[in-house]
Amino acid sequence: MSLGTxxxxxxxNTHQVHxxxxxxxxxxxxxxxTRISKLSTHLQGNIHDFSSRQGLLKMIGxxxxxxGYVRSKSEKRYTELIEKLAIRG
Structure with a gap:
C-alpha cells in the first residue's frame, strides 16, 4: 500500500521540523x-496475503x-511524536 503524492x-507539511x-x-x-494502518486494514479483509503480512512486519520493525533512535536523542521529541501520531496508548 503506497501513499499518493x-x-x-x-x-x-504536518510533521516537518523546518x-x-x-x-x-x-x-x-x-x-x-500511515502505510502500516492502510496495510492493516487490507490484511483484515485478505487474511491469506502472507507477503503483505511480511511487508507489514518489516515496516513495523x-x-x-x-x-528508538528518536528516544535516544530526545525524550521530549519522542513523547511529542507518539502523542501526535497516537501510536501507543
Missing part, C-alpha cells in the same frame, strides 16, 4: 504509520528502530 505532501524538511525521523515515522 498529495497524501505524502500533507504528511510532510520548512525544507522532507526526510527527518518524524516525517519517516509518520509515513510508516523499521518504525520501531526509528522511534
Amino acid at each position: 498529495e497524501e505524502k505532501q500533507n504528511l510532510i 520548512p525544507t524538511d522532507t526526510g527527518s525521523v518524524e516525517v519517516q515515522v509518520a509515513m510508516l504509520t 523499521q518504525r520501531k528502530r526509528l522511534l
Whole structure:
C-alpha cells in the first residue's frame, strides 16, 4: 500500500521540523504509520496475503528502530511524536 503524492505532501507539511524538511525521523515515522494502518486494514479483509503480512512486519520493525533512535536523542521529541501520531496508548 503506497501513499499518493498529495497524501505524502500533507504528511510532510504536518510533521516537518523546518520548512525544507522532507526526510527527518518524524516525517519517516509518520509515513510508516500511515502505510502500516492502510496495510492493516487490507490484511483484515485478505487474511491469506502472507507477503503483505511480511511487508507489514518489516515496516513495523523499521518504525520501531526509528522511534528508538528518536528516544535516544530526545525524550521530549519522542513523547511529542507518539502523542501526535497516537501510536501507543
